[in-house]
Amino acid sequence: MRKLVKICACALVPFMLLQLCACLNPVSIDSCGYVVAIGADMGKEKRYDVVLELQRESSGDNSDSNGGSIILECEADNLFEAINELDSRISFSLNFTRTNVFLFGEQLAKEGLIPDFLKASFDVLRIRQSALMMMTRCSVLDYISGIAANNGANVSKIQDDIISDVHSTGEIAATNVALFFEAADGGWFDAAMPVGYFDESIITDAKQRDNTTKGETPIKDAKQDAKIGGMQGITIGCAVFDGTKLAAILDGHETQFVNMGRCDFAEGTIDYPISGEGTAAIYLKLKDSRIKVEVGDKPRIAAELCFNVTIEYDPSGAIGNDWNNGAKELLSGYLSTKLKEVFEKCRDNGSDTMGFGRSAAKQFFTTAEFEPFDWKSVYRNAEADFSVELILDDEYVAELRQ
Amino acid sequence: MNLRLGCSGIKEGTAAASISLSTAGVFAHEAKKLYAGGNMAYYTLPASILISLLIFVLLAKLIKRSGAGNLSELICQSADRPTGIVITLLLFFTLIFSAYSPLSQFLKALHGLFFQGASYSRILLYIMAPVLLICFLGFETIARTAKLFAVPLMIVFLSVIVSASSDFEVYRLFPTAGGGLKSILTQIFREVFTFLPAMISLLTVSDGLNGIDSAIRIGAASCLISAAVCAAAQLAVGLVFTYRQLNELFMPLFRINHLNKFEAHLMRMDKLANIVWLNGAVLSASFYLYSASRLFAGAFGLRDIRPAIAASVMLAALMLLFETETVDNTQFVRMSELVFRYGTVTAFPVLAAGILSAVRSERRKKCGNS
Numbered sequence: 001m002r003k004l005v006k007i008c009a010c011a012l013v014p015f016m017l018l019q020l021c022a023c024l025n026p027v028s029i030d031s032c033g034y035v036v037a038i039g040a041d042m043g044k045e046k047r048y049d050v051v052l053e054l055q056r057e058s059s060g061d062n063s064d065s066n067g068g069s070i071i072l073e074c075e076a077d078n079l080f081e082a083i084n085e086l087d088s089r090i091s092f093s094l095n096f097t098r099t100n101v102f103l104f105g106e107q108l109a110k111e112g113l114i115p116d117f118l119k120a121s122f123d124v125l126r127i128r129q130s131a132l133m134m135m136t137r138c139s140v141l142d143y144i145s146g147i148a149a150n151n152g153a154n155v156s157k158i159q160d161d162i163i164s165d166v167h168s169t170g171e172i173a174a175t176n177v178a179l180f181f182e183a184a185d186g187g188w189f190d191a192a193m194p195v196g197y198f199d200e201s202i203i204t205d206a207k208q209r210d211n212t213t214k215g216e217t218p219i220k221d222a223k224q225d226a227k228i229g230g231m232q233g234i235t236i237g238c239a240v241f242d243g244t245k246l247a248a249i250l251d252g253h254e255t256q257f258v259n260m261g262r263c264d265f266a267e268g269t270i271d272y273p274i275s276g277e278g279t280a281a282i283y284l285k286l287k288d289s290r291i292k293v294e295v296g297d298k299p300r301i302a303a304e305l306c307f308n309v310t311i312e313y314d315p316s317g318a319i320g321n322d323w324n325n326g327a328k329e330l331l332s333g334y335l336s337t338k339l340k341e342v343f344e345k346c347r348d349n350g351s352d353t354m355g356f357g358r359s360a361a362k363q364f365f366t367t368a369e370f371e372p373f374d375w376k377s378v379y380r381n382a383e384a385d386f387s388v389e390l391i392l393d394d395e396y397v398a399e400l401r402q
Numbered sequence: 403m404n405l406r407l408g409c410s411g412i413k414e415g416t417a418a419a420s421i422s423l424s425t426a427g428v429f430a431h432e433a434k435k436l437y438a439g440g441n442m443a444y445y446t447l448p449a450s451i452l453i454s455l456l457i458f459v460l461l462a463k464l465i466k467r468s469g470a471g472n473l474s475e476l477i478c479q480s481a482d483r484p485t486g487i488v489i490t491l492l493l494f495f496t497l498i499f500s501a502y503s504p505l506s507q508f509l510k511a512l513h514g515l516f517f518q519g520a521s522y523s524r525i526l527l528y529i530m531a532p533v534l535l536i537c538f539l540g541f542e543t544i545a546r547t548a549k550l551f552a553v554p555l556m557i558v559f560l561s562v563i564v565s566a567s568s569d570f571e572v573y574r575l576f577p578t579a580g581g582g583l584k585s586i587l588t589q590i591f592r593e594v595f596t597f598l599p600a601m602i603s604l605l606t607v608s609d610g611l612n613g614i615d616s617a618i619r620i621g622a623a624s625c626l627i628s629a630a631v632c633a634a635a636q637l638a639v640g641l642v643f644t645y646r647q648l649n650e651l652f653m654p655l656f657r658i659n660h661l662n663k664f665e666a667h668l669m670r671m672d673k674l675a676n677i678v679w680l681n682g683a684v685l686s687a688s689f690y691l692y693s694a695s696r697l698f699a700g701a702f703g704l705r706d707i708r709p710a711i712a713a714s715v716m717l718a719a720l721m722l723l724f725e726t727e728t729v730d731n732t733q734f735v736r737m738s739e740l741v742f743r744y745g746t747v748t749a750f751p752v753l754a755a756g757i758l759s760a761v762r763s764e765r766r767k768k769c770g771n772s
């Protein structure tokens with residue numbers, strides 16, 4: 001009897017292991033279409049125009065196939081309706097485990113419909129809430145086509161690309177689904193998401209014949225004002241929100257100051273205008289930051305930022321040489337003024353995208369004080385003072401052109 | 403006698419108790435209750451653990467005074483047989499519910515996050531089979547397996563917290579005092595009942611831990627370890643989610659890496675981490691179920707513990723199935739919550755019984771001397 005039990009137990013172990021490693025019910029990688037981006041615009045007949053971008057796996061047997069993407073589009077009242085319709089059009093099933101970007105059209109963002117569109121179960125679709133969010137000034141379909149047109153581009157890298165730009169230039173402000181909802185529900189800060197544009201004057205690839213040029217050699221046949229190379233979908237600047245609604249759109253330069261105010265600016269090169277001499281390129285690296293907020297009907301915000309500075313290009317040649325004789329103060333003053341300008345632009349549009357409410361929240365210790373306080377209602381009266389401390393790195397680089 | 407107690411050392415006992423306490427403190431909570439008045443869990447839970455340690459030490463001292471070997475013997479000595487059986491049954495069902503509670507959370511998480519296509523009963527098969535096996539092999543196996551898993555559990559726990567640290571924001575901890583002093587004290591005393599079952603389990607198997615003094619040392623060490631683990635876990639969760647978000651999240655530690663703005667390779671290890679933590683829940687449930695069976699065997703004079711273990715595991719499995727597979731389970735969930743939360747109020751009759759037993763024992767000694 002004991003022997004029989006042991007035999008049964010031994011037989012049960014491989015059976016259970018086979019189930020665990022999916023050997024009894026295998027799913028081939030070809031049978032799934034991996035959605036890397038989900039986009040939504042305002043629809044004409046239905047509520048939304050939904051666009052899905054699928055990663056196309058490169059096939060080892062076919063040398064012509066080097067990856068790229070498949071774009072699917074349809075109108076629907078919600079994401080699940082779109083998924084059902086699109087699923088019936090393709091020969092494989094949609095898989096959302098690799099979805100890492102959500103894109104929204106400008107009109108949809110203005111009307112505050114993002115939460116409505118995202119009112120889907122992320123767990124059911126297996127989408128992580130770390131997926132980034134973007135807004136496009138063109139139609140989402142154009143932007144995605146622009147990203148995908150350069151056939152060699154790996155569409156699954158959109159998220160990585162945005163994140164690396166946030167770190168290295170600061171000209172993009174990133175937010176993910178979780179942060180967007182935290183901002184919208186909590187009311188202690190506002191979201192800022194990257195902005196996508198479509199530039200049809202860009203000739204995407206020498207091998208590819210597209211609508212811009214009709215000839216066999218697109219670069220040669222391109223118009224004089226055409227831009228050669230890269231993707232037609234461009235990502236720069238940020239869209240700042242007031243809760244769930246789009247409040248304003250900032251360019252790349254302004255976005256750098258938004259990131260500085262949020263203390264998210266890791267490093268990047270800023271343009272520094274010098275009167276009569278053009279523009280200098282100053283590389284800044286955030287060293288330290290301190291934010292203080294006095295809460296009241298007219299909140300007072302004091303932000304102290306400290307940067308390491310490297311002078312990359314200086315047409316006047318004076319910044320490095322006169323660093324201790326007024327150049328440092330001039331640059332510091334310029335940064336403080338720009339920070340204040342950008343802060344006021346955001347504040348006047350009702351957006352606390354620099355997140356000063358997060359510092360204000362630290363002054364409440366009980367829920368009885370915390371819950372009734374409406375930061376956004378007093379934020380419109382807020383005044384901010386920015387003070388910028390600069391430390392010149394590599395002085396010899398600035399002075400001796402080395 | 404086939405009680406399958408064996409003999410475990412301080413490290414093994416500490417590992418078993420620490421895993422049970424930490425699992426209760428980190429995974430067996432209902433977010434809506436714990437974070438309703440603000441996130442205070444990162445300091446209230448360690449305080450609750452320390453209070454449960456005091457009750458544990460008091461009970462352990464009473465066991466020593468009365469000359470009993472474990473909690474079951476203390477109950478039998480102090481009260482008449484029917485009262486002893488009633489107290490034992492109350493503790494028995496509390497321990498079953500304590501085993502069921504973290505397993506229920508893990509079962510739902512596995513179903514919702516990983517195996518959506520699979521039915522609850524299929525997933526349950528993989529969870530309850532090891533529970534039954536380890537319980538059948540006895541307390542020494544539970545403790546030694548716990549020692550084996552303690553280090554991987556801790557490594558995974560720390561790496562998950564470290565990998566989420568880039569998203570920590572101090573402002574999310576505010577309001578730090580929640581609903582004020584009253585709500586802090588209420589939460590501290592309410593959560594004592596989350597940790598007492600593990601301490602009661604430790605007392606039930608104290609004769610397998612080289613005596614009551616050794617059990618006290620194990621209890622103290624495991625309480626300190628678990629207090630640190632619970633504080634770290636709740637603090638990490640509080641730094642990633644505001645209390646409003648926590649109110650709506652199911653098992654927030656499961657999602658701590660789902661939200662990271664800047665993804666890295668470590669972010670994708672959450673599924674692996676969840677499977678490792680599941681081992682902790684399985685060990686914790688085995689510990690509770692073995693202890694429940696031990697109490698039952700003690701009260702009814704069973705010479706072989708295996709029928710009691712089979713019944714306990716079956717009871718826990720049926721409760722899990724009933725909760726997940728029945729159409730209307732609201733009454734059951736409410737009842738289980740009630741028993742899990744307040745079942746260990748039975749610690750107080752046990753305490754009273756212990757005091758009575760200690761007094762009797764002292765009297766007997768005095769009479770013997772005179």
